[in-house]
Amino acid sequence: MKIEVALIQVRVDLEEEMEARVNQVLKFLDTLREGTIAILPELWTIGAFNYKPITQEVLDSQQCITNQLLKKAKERKIHLHLGSMPSQGREGLALFNQSKFFDQTGSLILEYSKNHLFGGKGGEGKDFTPGNTSATASFSGMTFASAICYDLRFPELFRDLICKGAETFIISASWPSARISHWRTLLTSRAIENQAYVLGCNAVGSQGGVELGGNSLIINPNGEIVAELGVEEGALLSNIDTELVSKSRLSFPAVSEFLNS
Secondary structure, eight states, X not given: OEEEEEEEEOBOOTTSOHHHHHHHHXXXXXXXXXXXXXXXXXXXXXXXXXXXXXXXXXXXXXXXXXXXXXXXXXXXXXXXXXXXXXXXXXXXXXXEEEEEXXXXXXXXXXXXXXXXXXXXXXXXXXXXXXXXXXXXXXXXXXXXXXXXXXXXXXXXXXXXXHHTTOOEEEEEOOOBGGGHHHHHHHHHHHHHHHTOEEEEEOOEEEEXXXXXXXXXXXXXXXXXXXXXXXXXXXXXXXXXXXXXXXXXXXXXXXXXXXXXX
């Protein structure tokens, strides 16, 4: 079985109004076929670098944006991975850099808070609390897991996820162009060592003097790049094969040996 995925590489320039970016994303969603999985980058609404203080007003705006996108996704009958947005914990005390994944009915199927915050307490840690869990969600014959940007540098997170059945990793990012070679190498490494699909959705644009590198990639379980974008805004579309992960792991049983060790 084939599933179409669309990595929406958003241009995030902080001089631009948030509403303009949201409208651009809505236009992209309008072009997608029923059953497609749409994926967005990390903190694309507020910008991952040099964002304004995250007030209650900002948090309320994120919920409004979520509602707008979900309405469109349900109209188009597509699955929607929101990338990541600032989100308040259920007790209202902590703030997380959080991704949410909804199926085509608008039901939340996967929620993940970024475990590894970039720059520690002097960086993202000034605003966000690190998550401490990982999770997977299965539908359409495939098991998915989320990770966010800097998480990519910590392979043990991905090993934990394949122990939970993960076959496809969705990685939303705001990865700078200065380290884009690391992005490409690490995405490929996570695919090869876990014999899993890797869907790496990055942003483009300039924020606080940081240029984002784009290069969104779809990589198959054999470590082969199936599709890629450059540094332009756009949607990267391709199909993933729900049977290829199991075939790869059967023909070269590295992951099976790890799981059985």
